[in-house]
Amino acid sequence: LVMKLSTFLLGILLLGLSCKEKELPNISMEEDVRVLASDSLKGRETGSEGARMAASYLEQRLADLGLKPITAEADYTQEFSFKPRRDPHTEIEFGTVTDSSLNAQNVLGLIDNGGKRTVILGAHFDHLGMGGEGSLYRGEPAVHNGADDNASGVAVLLKLAKMLKERPDARDNYLIVFFSGEEMGLLGSNYFAKNPALNLEQVPYMINLDMVGRLRAEKTLSVSGTGTTPVWPQTLNSLNPGFELVLSESGVGPSDHTSFYLQDIPVLHFFTGQHEDYHKPSDDAELLNYEGMDLIASYILDITREMEAQEEVAFRTTKNESEEVPRFKVAMGVIPDYLFSGEGMRIDGVSEDKPAQKAGLQKGDIVVQLGDSTVVDMMSYMRALSVFESGDETTVVVTRGGEQVRAKIAF
Structure with a gap:
């Protein structure tokens, strides 16, 4: 049934494209999202049938757009196999084909303009399947x-x-890459960066798009990696069409650009923020801001055009902010608003039956004090949280509607 339904979906969307050999297909972003986020793909878990169906759809889309395989001998996929790790502190074993190994594929297509450089533009297409370890949903297994x-x-x-x-x-030439295995630990981008389909010395920079569908009314857009080459801040600000930009210098983060930064390639990661539907079955197509996605696409197009005038794109190392993150023994059970630029830590979502909910904290509250520690930003919040252990109780102070509210919180 799944295969029949997916074939039907692909047929509906691709019907008629073959009739327009010279004109590129005009499939909307919403149509692409609705195919990829349909129940028939079962959440696109890496190595699953749903992920393979998604990869087949993306291969067809690249072919219809006139992109080519990167070499005459290749197709649009880069296959890789891996053995899932049971211990989170061990490395994934690539290329080990055993009874417990999984097979996955990156999907890639080339726009060859005869240039000396090839820009990599990437996004991961996998997700959590029916839930599992990465899910924040506490109900019965459901399609994510x-x-x-x-x-x-x-x-x-x-x-x-x-x-x-x-x-x-x-x-410039442009290599479009859809990565698998991001949710399992940047597997697809890691494999590609270590087994590249092109000479990485010819890659001036890489741009990663991960969670760009929830642009808010204030148009806040997070861009990470701005310290990985000196030209990024000026380029981003001069071409800004009206976003409230939140810039972060670090080239290391929990998404696929990290794999390329570690190969000494300048990177950017675009992100519109977390939300209450993050890693839950409710992250559905009708909740996306498609006009916002269109603005982001146009912005990046302008950036690529501007960067073609940069003969040299010098790489710079950045401070690894993740190394400074304290280790936690407890959690409040909130989703922080990573795009908040004011003083404190604003709560963007509250998990059910967790300490924050039991203490009466709400979405929109701004944490300004936790225990004896003043909270002025995300890092100070994490430092304050790291001192507590299971069983501890303390006082949390939040700003709500312009007033301060104190509450007892138990971990």
Whole structure:
């Protein structure tokens, strides 16, 4: 039934495209998201049938857009196998084909403009399947459709591929890569970076799109990796069409750009923020801001055009912010608002039956004190939280509607 339904979905969307050999298909980002986030793909878990169906859809989309395999001998996929790790402190074993190994694939297509450089534009297409370890959902197993995470990034990248293909003046080549295995630990991008389908010395920079579907009314857009080359801040600010940019210098983060930063390639990661549907079955297609996604696609198109005028894109190492993150023995059970630029830590969501909910904390509260520690930003909040152990009780102070509210919280 799953295969029949997926075939039907692919047929409906791709019907008629073959009739337009010269004109590129005009499939909307919402249509791409609805295919990738449909129940028939069962959450696109890495190595699953749903993920393979998603990969087949993306291969067809790249072919219809006129992108080519990276070599004459290759197709649109880069296959890899791995043995899932049981111990989170051990490394994934690639290329080990055993009864317990999984097979997965990255999907990639090239826009060859005859340039000396090839820019990598990437987004992961896998998600959590029916839930499992990464899920924040506490109910029975259910399809985690992953519309924002990360069908949104895939859809924006397909739109970008079409716009780049239609650019008559492009000088750089562009490799569009859809990574698998991101949710299991950046597996696809890690494998690609260590087994590249091209000479990485010819790659001036890499742009990663991960969760770009929930642009808010204030148009806050997070861009990480801005310290990985000196040209990023000026480029991003001068071309900004009206976003409230939140810039972070670090090239290391929990998404696929990290794999390329570790190969000494300048990177950018675009992100519109977490939300209450993150890693839950409720992350569905109808909740995305498609106009916002269109703005992001146009912004990145302008960035690529501007970067073609940069003869040299010098790589710079950045401070690894993740190394400074304290270790926790307890959790409050909240989703922080990573785009909040004010003083304190704003709560973007509260998990059920966790300490924060039991203490009466609400979405929108701004934590300004935890125990004896003043909270001025995300890092100070994490430092304050790291001193507590299971069984401890303390006082939390939040700002709510312009007033301060004190509450007892038990871990």
